[in-house]
Amino acid sequence: MADTSKNVHDTGPVGPRVAFVMAELGSGGIGRITVLLTRELVSRGFRVDLVLGRVAGPFVEQLDPRVRVVSIKTTHSLGSIILLALYVRRARPAVIVCEKLRVNLAVHRACALVRRTIPVFASIHGVLQHKLEGENLPDHKKRRKYRDIAKAYPRNAGFLPVSSGIGRDLIEHFGVPAERVHVVLNPVVTEAMLSSAREAVDHPWFAEGESVPVIVGVGRLEPQKDFATLIRAFALLRKRLPIRLLILGEGSERAPLASLVTELGLDDDVSMPGFVANPYAFVSRSAVFVLSSRWEGFGNVIVEAMALGTPVVSTDCPAGPREILDDGRFGRLVPIADSQAMADAIEATLAHPVPRELLVAEGAKYTPAAAVDAYLRAMQLDQPRGDGPKPC
Numbered sequence: 001m002a003d004t005s006k007n008v009h010d011t012g013p014v015g016p017r018v019a020f021v022m023a024e025l026g027s028g029g030i031g032r033i034t035v036l037l038t039r040e041l042v043s044r045g046f047r048v049d050l051v052l053g054r055v056a057g058p059f060v061e062q063l064d065p066r067v068r069v070v071s072i073k074t075t076h077s078l079g080s081i082i083l084l085a086l087y088v089r090r091a092r093p094a095v096i097v098c099e100k101l102r103v104n105l106a107v108h109r110a111c112a113l114v115r116r117t118i119p120v121f122a123s124i125h126g127v128l129q130h131k132l133e134g135e136n137l138p139d140h141k142k143r144r145k146y147r148d149i150a151k152a153y154p155r156n157a158g159f160l161p162v163s164s165g166i167g168r169d170l171i172e173h174f175g176v177p178a179e180r181v182h183v184v185l186n187p188v189v190t191e192a193m194l195s196s197a198r199e200a201v202d203h204p205w206f207a208e209g210e211s212v213p214v215i216v217g218v219g220r221l222e223p224q225k226d227f228a229t230l231i232r233a234f235a236l237l238r239k240r241l242p243i244r245l246l247i248l249g250e251g252s253e254r255a256p257l258a259s260l261v262t263e264l265g266l267d268d269d270v271s272m273p274g275f276v277a278n279p280y281a282f283v284s285r286s287a288v289f290v291l292s293s294r295w296e297g298f299g300n301v302i303v304e305a306m307a308l309g310t311p312v313v314s315t316d317c318p319a320g321p322r323e324i325l326d327d328g329r330f331g332r333l334v335p336i337a338d339s340q341a342m343a344d345a346i347e348a349t350l351a352h353p354v355p356r357e358l359l360v361a362e363g364a365k366y367t368p369a370a371a372v373d374a375y376l377r378a379m380q381l382d383q384p385r386g387d388g389p390k391p392c
Contacts, residue, residue, distance in 0.1 A: 013066060016381055017047040019093035021084070021107055023100055024054040029186075029300050030099060030125055031059035036187040037375070040368040042066040046381075051087055053080060053103075084110035088118065095379045097160070099123045101145060105152045119157035121379060123184075124166050126297035127319050129173045134295070149174060158378055160184045162298045165319025182378035187368035188303040197280035197308050205244055205271065206285050213287035213350060214244045216310075218279050218301050221251030221272075223294070226315075226337060228253075228260055230292040233342035235264040241347065243269070248282060250275045284308040288349050294336055296320045306330060307363025309356035313345045330354055330362050 018041055025031035038048045042064050050063065051070045063069065070091075072083040088096075088110050096118055098104045104122050111118055128149075132142055153159075158180045161167040167183050170176040205214050215234060219225040227247055234245040247257075247270070254272070261270045276282065283289055289305035291314040299320040305312050306324075312331030314321040325331040331354060332345040376382040 013042050013045045013047045015045040015047060016094035017049060017091060018379075018381075019049040019051055019087075019091065019096045021051040021096055021098045021103055022053070023103055024052055025050075025057045025059045027057050027059070031057060033186055033371075035059050035062045036190065036368040037371060038067045039064045040187070040372040041375075044372070049087075049091060049093060051084065081106050081109050081113065085113040088116050089114040092116070093118060094381065095157075096120045097123055097375075099125070101148050101152065104156070105148050108152055108155050119379065120155070121158045121160050122153070122156050124159055124161040124170065124297075127166055127169045127295065129169050130295055130318060156180065158182055160375065160378060162186050163320040163323050165323060166297065169319070182374065184371055184374040184378065185366050186298050186300055186303070187371035188300050188366040189307045189363055190368065193280055193304065194307070196278050197284040199278055199281045201278075201281045201285065203246075203271070203273070203282070205246065206282070212242050212244055214246050214285070215288050215290055215346060216246045216248065216283055216286035217290050217292060218248045218283065219291075219293070220249050221247075221253040221257060223253065225249075225251075225253075226292045226294050227257055229315075229337050229339050229342060230290055231257065231260050231264065231266070231270065232339035233290075233292075233346065234270065235266055236339060236343040237346055238266065238269060241350070243287075243350075245270045246282060246286065247272045248274075248276050248279045280304065280308060283310050286310055288313055288346055288353075290342070290346065291315060291321060292342065293317050293321075299324055302331070303363050303366045305363075306359040307366070309360050311349045311353040311359065313342065313349055315342075326362075330359060 020034060025034060038050060041048050049068045049070055051072060053072055055069060055071045070087055072080050084106060096107055098107050098120065107120055132145055153174060153176060159170055159176055161170060161181065161183055164183050167181045170181055171178050217227060217230050221227060237243060261267060283305050289310045289312050291299060291302055293315055295317050297320065302312055302314055302321060302324050312325065314325060314331060314333055315336045316322055316333040317336050322333060325333060332349055334341040334345045
């Protein structure tokens with residue numbers, strides 16, 4: 001087992017040790033959230049370990065140097081549990097946070113192997129019932145996941161869903177006791193993000209003197225995001241208003257989406273420049289942000305748009321948008337895959353946007369500090385332990 005960090009624990013934080021166990025940081029939203037959470041924790045004096053099956057991805061370099069990165073890379077699943085067990089025995093973390101079901105189960109097996117009683121919390125970023133029943137999993141994989149849930153979930157000290165909708169799913173469909181469910185809103189809004197939004201953008205639609213409203217969507221070009229509905233909604237609205245559509249992101253759906261744009265005669269009014277390192281600068285300058293997804297675990301991009309003062313239209317998909325937008329108070333909600341309703345909502349938002357100051361104030365609630373406060377309450381690390389949560 002290798003410690004791959006340039007860690008400064010000997011002269012750094014001396015508080016309780018919090019361990020995040022993950023397969024990998026990856027390159028998506030979960031990796032970014034983990035960076036922000038761990039950075040906030042070490043700034044408060046906690047010792048933080050990030051235990052990874054694979055140390056790779058762009059977010060590794062963004063970690064605070066006080067975060068100790070521990071590699072348990074192995075090609076054998078049993079070997080990874082042994083390495084994880086050795087870590088648990090040596091480090092004795094006060095609490096373990098894990099993501100992904102297989103990681104959750106591996107943590108419990110490792111704890112049992114070395115007979116350590118450490119509270120284990122599962123961070124849940126999606127509606128589990130949808131993942132099992134709505135994404136066409138083969139029957140054998142579905143049965144295995146249900147078996148793993150039955151083994152791991154009753155042993156968890158608690159669950160940290162990122163939205164109330166995910167929490168309700170855990171309670172209603174998987175028998176998780178309500179008292180073990182602690183909703184922790186994603187840490188989305190940072191000073192770095194707000195600063196990035198003020199940077200210049202290199203796109204002719206945002207040049208000085210341009211006045212045509214730009215509608216923006218951001219996300220992977222994949223079926224989940226359903227940008228086809230957004231393009232069709234834009235086509236309906238383009239017949240009535242001078243507007244433009246900007247879609248930022250890359251993915252497997254690029255070719256069919258480009259074909260749809262051409263088919264609808266929108267080549268001059270739709271731009272899909274691909275992945276951009278700083279989408280915030282574009283979102284902050286757009287007239288309306290639209291989330292067209294069929295499902296979400298939360299909807300970070302909605303919060304980002306709100307924090308930047310950009311009005312929002314979103315599908316009422318599970319789970320997150322309705323909660324973030326407070327049942328439509330902070331942005332219009334439309335049915336999934338309904339291009340006419342989306343077009344009407346965009347038009348209404350252009351005519352009567354939610355006041356910018358209300359959006360910015362609401363978005364400001366989603367900070368790393370607020371998320372860590374919620375984590376510490378759930379883990380009972382903000383108070384004397386007393387009768388702590390159920391150990392692994």
